[in-house]
Amino acid sequence: MALPLLRGITTPTLFRANGMFCTTQRPILAHFSANKPESSVRTAAPKSTQQATREGQVVAEQNTQGFEAVIGIETHVQLSTITKAFCSCPYNYGSQPNTTICPTCMGHPGALPVLNAEVVECAVKLGLALNCNISMTSKFDRKQYFYPDLPKGYQISQFDIPIAEKGYVDLDIPLEFGGGHRRFGITRVHMEEDAGKLLHSESGSYSQVDLNRAGVPLLEIVSEPDMRTGIEAAEYGAEIQRVVRYLGVGNGNMQEGSLRCDVNVSVRPIGQSEFGTKVEIKNMNSFSAISRAIDYEISRQILLHKESQADQIVQETRLWDESSQKTFTMRKKEGLADYRYFPEPDLPEVILTTEYIDEIRSSMPELPEAKRRRYENMGLSMQDVIFLANDDNVAHFFDSTLEHGADAKMAANWIMGDIAAYLKDEKLSIHDIKLTPLELSEMIASIKNGIISGKIAKEILVELISKGGTVKSVIEEKDLVQIADPAAIEAMVDQVLTDNPKQLEQYRAGKTKLQGFFAGQVMKASKGKASPVLLNKILGEKLKGDC
């Protein structure tokens, strides 16, 4: 901890208008470095755990003989509500420090929390999405500890009666990690508020407090200790992120800290029913980091077990260090921290009605698991299924393409192939491009009907993605209609054979591979428009006939 702690913020001048507080406070010092530009990662598809873990997995598998890891995850999901959980301040990631604050989220004397109803709605949505029981009556509690980023000296949270509990999440492990369907238990989902941020000076001689984030609503999701490998844990996290994004309750961005996973890992000999001593790991800002951190930690613990040093595994919090790819002790826990929870007297109980829950349930979108099962039933491969359902925008694009009558497999191929490649190169999201699902379905139909070739389609697609328009207009504009007239093709074939007597001679001498050459020449002459099927048929006949 950087010390001594200076007064990070001063009491700003606040103006009151329409019951809302606003502040005109300027940043305290120029060297705040927290103002990262707004990242566009939100629109990027969730990163798969792929490249990360293959190596780690192999290492882990080699070393796990005789031992089994038990992994549970606490996930904090920041909600993208317009205002904070208990006051009317907005929250925008990357704002100037201490500009979105008011007496309530600064913990000023006399200020009181007022619950943002939207937070409850998000909690119920997520609770339902995770197949939880929703508590018709829940309440808030105070979790008490001192830290400079916690203005009131307590965090408003939920202790013994969370808003949702006893659920589960279903997911599919990608084939490259062994595949398979998993169900992981959800212990509970509860509402709470975020703390501010400490900004430590480079010299380490002082720290400053930024309270912009203080009071931002969070949902904490606690899993059952059901995961056994880093991959499973990472896939669990990725599924939570998908659900959060599908529901639109948060942006799920790990780099911004909108989705944070704290992982508990313990190891025990296979067959033993008691858990080993658990270690908490923090500071992982990608799913691949989660996977690697866990696999590292498992290896570390197993090694200690094998060397009969299991007593060196102690209850502690360890930090994942990306540069060394290792976990390090952050703090040892001296017994259980006593947060002295008690019911928050400033907030009434949260009482829900069945109508309220039913209304939310009926407005829920199709969730990733349901989508995957639906795609699977269409006959798509698991790889396609997982890809398409990974990002709700992609899935939505795919679904509407099908609604316009496109063939599922072909639509999947185009989306996963050329479109995905374009998006990756241009760092765009599928809703940033001009291609519409309708035109994709038109294009697929045009291929099927023989109006254009697959090759021409690739050309058209780039046009549609970057400039928009319709398949028809692009075909006409570029004169790309496939030549399906046998006489026209025959004429072109004849011309090519006449123009290349040397090659024809070689062909006749037995170099039959040259058929490809002739085909290419004809295609070139037709500017790619000749129907490949007809072309090959006519060319074949001509070459054979000439023999």
Add this chain to the structure above:
Amino acid sequence: MPPPLQAHRMLLSHRRISSGPRRRFTAVSSLSSAPAKTVVAPGPAPSSILSIRESLLSGERTAVDITSEYLSRLRRTEPSVRSFIHVADAAAEREAEELDRRIASGGKDAVGPLAGVLVGVKDNLCTAAMPSTGGSRILDGFQPAYDATAVRRLREAGAIVVGKTNLDEFGMGSTTEGSGFQVTTNPWDDSCVPGGSSGGSASAVSARQCVVSLGSDTGGSVRQPASFCGVVGLKPTYGRVSRFGLMAYASSLDVVGCFGSSVFDTATMLSVIAGHDKMDSTSSSNDVPDYRSDLVSPNLLESKPLNNVRIGIIQETLGEGVDTGVISSVKAAASHLEQLGSVVEEVTLPSFSLGLPAYYILASSEASSNLSRYDGIRYGKQVPADELNELYGDSRANGLGHEVKMRILMGTYALSAGYYDAYYKRAQQVRTLVKKSFEEALKRYDVLISPAAPSAAYKIGEKTNDPLAMYAGDIMTVNVNLAGLPALVVPCGFVEGGSAGLPVGLQMIGSPFSEGNLLRIGHIFEQTLQDLSFVPPLLADI
């Protein structure tokens, strides 16, 4: 059914006290010729707010006249009473001038119900234009960014905030000796405490330094000082008045209350400050009646105005440990109520004695949490340190007073793992019992009565080394907070002490949101109380 009280004997004792050859009558009679015009002759307490309003509207006096009258009295009495931590005299004069300009320019319609009324505000209520310390050194010099809702509503009704009144630090105490700044004295006897924690607000109204004042009541902090200082004090139903801007002591018990020299003034104030506030989720959205409308002028009262009113006198409040003078004053008040037509019966509340320990556990538990924000990080006093825990420790050790630290320690202990069930949870169960026993009793009676405190004002320093004795003094009031009920304290008599006797208050407790009924009965009681005047001798000497 307990036997009815012996009305005749009670009435006699009542009269005996009130007609004794006490100096207060000379005091009062000399007052009538005193220049302080709003301090009036013996007899039913008049409404200062009404007379201010009438004189402003008739043009008889200006707001500047009225303000300077109060301010000059404040300046003369303050050196001995020390009610205020902060006096905003210049701002008050400025506001009065502006009000006069508005009245002169014909804006009489724009004159609010509290126009020209000088209000004292307990210093644990936030005020944007003045320091607000909560009586704590840790907030020395702290100026909030906003007005508490109650203060804002008073200002919007035209009231002029004259200053911030003294209190026990963060409301924790029963004498106002626990202030981090000064000791307030009782206007009836400057060697006595004014009660607490709203001691400054009570003494300020008693000494007519302001017309009315705001206090807060967590376990009796409005009612007990009202009793000690001989003024009217109202603790509204929990949730009736917004707590937004009240520095939290025990959030589930805290209520903003008011003081006046008459029931009418108190009712007027409540009408202004009560009502839902979206900034306080525990504030009630029940309609706010005009609490003045049921207050009938004494000459229009019928002979038995309290016919059909059933009153229970709580037996547990008239036993051991209660000053005999207090008991006889309250019994006299009971028979006075009977004379007015009500039926008074003894009632027992079996869980009454359990309330005090439960209260101190719950209040301390919540306090230990509520006071965590005074950490020296964002505002208030910070003691520089080399290490974070030291910074917290030194800032709090220096900034917080003895009683506050004791309660934080008690509360922290009660909420600790392993003790929670034995203390906090148990105390909550007791709270439920207390609530139920009140509910039962209030099914049978419209109003329950008791003393507001077991004794009249005691000497400064008398209980400073004996916190348990001080806590025991809250026995009459804490149960009402546990049950969240409204209670009104009206001066009803005197006991021996000081130069003119020391006042005793009668506490009337009602069902939730029955403030209107309490004020109506309190008003009739007050207006029919013959020959008693609750103007302190301090004012006679001026």
